Amino acid sequence: MNKKATLVVHSGDLDKVYSAFIIGLGALSMGMDVSMYFTFWGLQRLKKGKLDSAPLSKMNMFGLGRWMIRRKMKRAGVASLDKMLKDFVELGGKILACDMTMEIMGIKKENLRSDVINDYCGVGTYIKEAMESDITLFI
Amino acid sequence: MAEIKVDCRNETCPVPLVETRKALRRASKGDVVEVTGTHPSSRKEIPMAVKSMGLELLGVEEENGVWSIRIRK
Numbered sequence: 365m366n367k368k369a370t371l372v373v374h375s376g377d378l379d380k381v382y383s384a385f386i387i388g389l390g391a392l393s394m395g396m397d398v399s400m401y402f403t404f405w406g407l408q409r410l411k412k413g414k415l416d417s418a419p420l421s422k423m424n425m426f427g428l429g430r431w432m433i434r435r436k437m438k439r440a441g442v443a444s445l446d447k448m449l450k451d452f453v454e455l456g457g458k459i460l461a462c463d464m465t466m467e468i469m470g471i472k473k474e475n476l477r478s479d480v481i482n483d484y485c486g487v488g489t490y491i492k493e494a495m496e497s498d499i500t501l502f503i
Numbered sequence: 504m505a506e507i508k509v510d511c512r513n514e515t516c517p518v519p520l521v522e523t524r525k526a527l528r529r530a531s532k533g534d535v536v537e538v539t540g541t542h543p544s545s546r547k548e549i550p551m552a553v554k555s556m557g558l559e560l561l562g563v564e565e566e567n568g569v570w571s572i573r574i575r576k
Contacts, residue, residue, distance in 0.1 A: 395555050
């Protein structure tokens with residue numbers, strides 16, 4: 365059986381979502397299985413059309429910092445979150461959506477990217493995934 | 504036995520690693536995947552990924568900052 369990584373994506377901040385996808389993709393590329401569990405602010409990024417419409421965790425400066433970082437990232441040739449999500453799915457990564465967050469924040473399945481979500485689940489699923497994992501991170 | 508070329512020149516982390524993995528997944532057993540790139544860390548990390556997946560590293564070459572890595576699936 366392959367080694368496995370499980371990531372909780374709690375933050376919806378652009379920089380942290382980038383980190384989560386880079387680590388997730390890195391693990392898949394090294395031959396691991398990966399599950400990413402999106403909850404709270406992280407789940408907002410799985411709403412249709414909202415993947416990269418997020419502020420920075422620091423120095424956002426009402427969007428100015430975000431604009432500057434995105435410009436620098438583009439210049440450095442950093443892949444878009446859209447490409448990262450597509451690659452993550454292609455490499456067999458699993459995307460899990462927290463159903464409790466959906467309930468408290470009034471998010472319906474039809475508002476989410478159901479094309480990439482493998483399952484809607486609770487903490488029990490995360491723990492089950494984490495128990496089988498060699499790496500688990502909370503982002 | 505096909506030979507698959509992947510060009511990751513001017514791409515940065517994690518693209519060369521990811522594109523290598525995508526090519527290896529699509530390849531059949533025995534195929535050779537050759538990745539070229541310029542991102543310095545990927546030159547070290549792609550061989551690490553090859554090792555952790557139990558594949559065969561055929562060689563790593565570098566000239567003028569452009570490296571190429573050959574892998575047999």
